[in-house]
Amino acid sequence: MAQPEPPEPPPEPSSPRLRRDASSSKRRFCNYGGYVGEESFRKKRCYFFDRGCCIYGDSCSFKHMPSEAKDCCSAAADAGYHKKNLCSLFMLPGLECPFTSSFCWDAHGPSELRRRPLCLPPLDGIKQGTRLRCISSGLSATDASEVWRSPSEWVIIGHVKVQELVLADGVPALVDGYMMVPIQPAGAVELRYFSSEPDEKGTARDLPITDAHIHLDEVLRTRRFGFAWYAKSLRCSFLPNCKQKRCHFAHEGEKLRSVPALRAGDLESLRDEVAKLPGARIVGIVQSCCGAEVIEDTLQLVKWGREMMEGRIYATFGIHPNDFEAYTSKVQARLEAALDACGAQGVGWGECGLDFNKRADELEAAPELRQQMRQVFIDQIHVALKRGIPLVVHSRDAEEEVFHILDAYVPREHYVQLHSFMGSPSMLxxxxxxxxxxxxxVPGALTWAWSWKDGGLRELAKVLPxxxxxxxTDGPYMAPAPYRGQDSHPGHVPWVAHTLAVAKGLRTLEVxxxxxxxFCHFFGLDENDMSRKGLKPESPNQDSWFCLKVEQYFSVYAVFDGHGSKGHKVSQFVKDNxxxxxxxxxxxxxxSAQLPDMLKENFQKIQDLIIASDKMGKLNASLSGTTATLVVHDHESKEITVAHxxxxxxxxxxxxxxEDFEAEQLTRDHKPNLKDEKARIEKAGGMVVFDGYANHRIYARNARHPGLNMSRCLGDLLGHQSCGISAVPEVSQRKLEPEDEILLLCSDGVWEFVAPLEAVKLVGGFGPEEAMEAANALAKESWDRWIEEEGGAVVDDITV
Known part of the structure; x- marks a missing residue:
């Protein structure tokens, strides 16, 4: 059979690359029904034989005999999977599908695809009078949704064709795992086949799309080549006894193929498809790199994300629990290096954890493998703790043990993502x-019918705060209804949100x-970078300082407090330069007369150096920055000049x-709600918004960055560009008097719970020769108060 011309020559075969090794389990993946064993596979009935058109006769892998059992291909047809995905054996250059298009369940080319068009679920909830448009199961105008007598009486009384409108006659009701909507004048339809119409005024909606866990490299390949894009890149584990006519794995004599290269155009196509959803705005997509073989693809995706999606593709790195044997110190080092290479887009470690499901037979036969999987999980926990970044946890049939390990090794304040959690609600x-x-x-599986039965994901959805x-989405897997059977991607997220909203009695937009x-808070993005600082004792110290004495004439003191995921690097950069x-x-x-202008100019110069270093990739300061307070002490004139x-x-x-002291504050905190600071910010196009807790924060209009609670700083390039944040310091000078004995420069970790006068009195108890002891005492007092006030959970970085 003629094959389509490849748009580009495939790369030369290299080492096989697949996230889950096919040889690691005594199971085979069937394109239509999941994993099946060799014996059970032979027991399945042949769909084509039942219809009198099997071309393989006795050599067919399926049984040719009447039976009540259904083969997995027949089940796929019953579920409506026919032609929903591309046939990889047809699409991959150099391979050939053994079936003609008429007998292949998958599409021989994009023109044969029968997919549901991408659309939105009801966003504002459904009530009497809500207009619903049928989206049904395909593109044909003849496709239709059945109309039942009532939500609980499944007797067909009519049909609704694709694109036809109906009016809801009430709110949806859950019946035997299916979400049904009563319609006017009579009957009920299944909600997953309908989308609510936009309001008559055509009001633009802000539809924030976040996908907290996706295998974007696999999504793009699946959209281009089908689910078996890995075909012939791994050896078949059933050799020499494999009788599959359509085996996706390499047999004896077949050369291993390399995995097809990613194309920027495929990502652009996906981006444009999602953008067609009315009001859709991609806030963030987190690519899960869970194997060393995916590192280069992930770095490429992050790079493309910066170029075409405003840096909205983020990444986590780790080793999937099913591939725990691949975890070594060298692999860990490679993954950590890749995380660093992502800069601000590197947001977490994982997915890692325990999976006692997929390789259950092996783990039961060899308990030492189970223990090895546990140890690899623990080792990866230490990486996340060391770096102070979120931990992404995978658990399958191992929830209780995963929680036990997390309790034993992870501080309670550390950020943990339970990816696609399916354990019991009470345990959660x-x-x-x-x-x-x-x-x-929450994954797309929440939308599946079985998840709404008692004890399913519905119960989790109800109780989840x-x-x-x-x-x-966990794309390309677990596509939500009404897209089940297709590859999933971020455009399907609203349907997950809709099902969750129905379970909790909320509007889809609210979810x-x-x-x-x-999403922004958890991954430390945008406005929440500040709140994340110092939450974990193991996170990097973001404070820096220096103290210089220029012979007997001048001394220069400075302290810098970084913020954001790369704040420690920005503060160190400023300290060094x-x-x-x-x-x-x-x-x-x-x-001293020339110092104010000189300091203002050099603060701007250091900001320019930060910008240049960011452009060269040596520093990532788009959403990270630092405070700066610097004092020049003129010993001859006994004057100090303060710039901050x-x-x-x-x-x-x-x-x-x-016996007593008094304290004078030499600087004012640059807060966005100060009258003059707010005026500058708003004039530059920024907004000042109270966060409802304790701070006023700065945002660019129609955006969720930078979220800073300070109006001046160094770094934070996005805030400077779009919000009026300034790097120009306030400079003051004063003459020192004989009674002026103490000068303190401290990060806000000190001032959070220690008042200026308290600090001065504490330090005043030490002599000039005990300056180091005095600084340590103030730092310890600050630490102790953090412990007392926050119950030992939160301590900010402290510099005196």
Whole structure:
């Protein structure tokens, strides 16, 4: 059979690359029915024989005999999977499908595909009078949805053709696992075949799309080549006894093929398809790189995401529990290097965890393998803790043991994502109650009929707190109804949100908006970078400082407090380079009069260096930055010049009498709600919004970044570009008097629970020669108060 011309020559075969190794389990993947064993496969009936058209006779892998059993291909047809996906053996260059198009369940080319058009579910809930349009199961105008006598009486009384409208006669009702909607004048239809019409005014909606877990590399290949895009890249584990006529794995004498290369155009096509949904806005997609063989693809996807999706493709790295044997120190090092290479788009570690389902036979026969899987999980937990990044957890038939390991090794405040969790609701609620930063990502399986039966995912959906939910597709797997049987992708997320909304009695838009807020908060993106700082003792210290003395003439002191996922690198960069700029400036050391202008210019120069380093890929400062408070002390004139941006405060301690002190704050915290700061921000196009808790935050209009609670800083390039955040310091000068004995420069980790006068009095108890001991004492006092106030869970970085 003639094959289509490939758009580009495939790369030379290399080492096989597949996320889940086919040889790791004594199971085979059937394109139409899941994993089946060799013996059970032979017991299936032949669909084509039953219809008098099997061309293989006695050599057919299926049984040619009457039986009540159904073969997996027949089940696929009953489920409506016919021609929903591309035939990989036909689409891949150099391979050949043994069936003609008439006898192949998959499509021989895109023109044969019978897929549901991408559309939106009801966004505002369904009530009496809501207009519903039939989207049915395909593109043909003859396709139709059945109309039942009532939601509970499944007697067909009519049909609704594709694109026809009906009026709802009430709210949806769950009947035997199916969501039914009564319609006017009589009857009921299955909700998954209908989409609500937009309002008559055509009001534009903001539809935030977040996909917290997806295998985007596999999605793009599946959309181009079909689900078996990996065909002939792995050896068949049933050799020499495999009798499959359509085996996707390489047999003896067949050369291993390389996995097809990704194409930027495929991502662009997916992006454009999702963008056609009215009001759709991709907030973020998290690519799961769960194997060393996927590293290059993931880095490429992140790069393309920056180029064509405003950096909205993020990535997590780890080893999938089914591939635990592949985890070595070298593999870990490669994954960590890739995480660093992603910059701000590297947001977590995983998926990792335990899976006692897929390889159950092996694990039962060899208990040492189960223990090895546990140890690999624990090792990966340590990586996430060391780096202070979220942990993405996979659990299948192992929820209780996964929770036990998390309790034993992961601090309760650490951010944990339970990916596609399907354990018991009571177990989940108990775990969430003890862990305020654990979130659950809900997959498309929630929309399947079986999940709505008693004890299914419906129960989880009902009890899952709205402020702890994330949405995911796990694409290309687990496509939601009404797209089941196809490859899933971020455009299907609204249907997951809709089913969750029905379970919780909410509107679909409410769930999408909540998931978007949670997504940004969990992965430390946009506005929530600040709230994440210092939550975990194992996270990087983002504070930096220096103290320089220029002979007997000048001293320069400075402290920097980083924020954002790469804030520690920005603060270190400023610490390393700002003093060089100052000392090399010809105006330095020529009196205090020239210092204010000199310092303002050099603060701007360091900001320009940050921009240049970001463009060269040496520093990622788009959503990360640092405070800066710097004091130049002129020993001859006994003057100090203070330059600062943000909220690392400087305080002067003055002796009052022989036993007492008073404190003078030399800096003001640059907060967005200050009158002059707010005016500048709004003039530049930014917005100042109260976050409902304790801070006013800055946002670009019609965007969710940068979310800072400071109006001036260094770094934070997006905020400077679009919101009026400034790198220009406020500069003040003052003459020192004999009673001025103490100068404090501290990050806000000190000032959160210690007042300036308290700090001055504590330090005043030490002599000049005990300056280091005084600083340590103030830092310890601050630490102890954090522990007392936050119950030992939260301590910010502290610099004195």
């Amino acid at each position: 609620l108990s775990f969430l109650a003890e862990r305020p930063n654990t979130y659950v990502s 709205v402020d702890r939910l994330l949405l995911e 999408l908006e909540a998931a978007s807020r949670n 700002l003093p060089k700029l100052i000392l090399m400036d010809e105006r330095f050391g020529k009196g 941006v943000a909220d690392s405060s400087s305080v002067l301690g003055r002796r009052k009498g022989t």
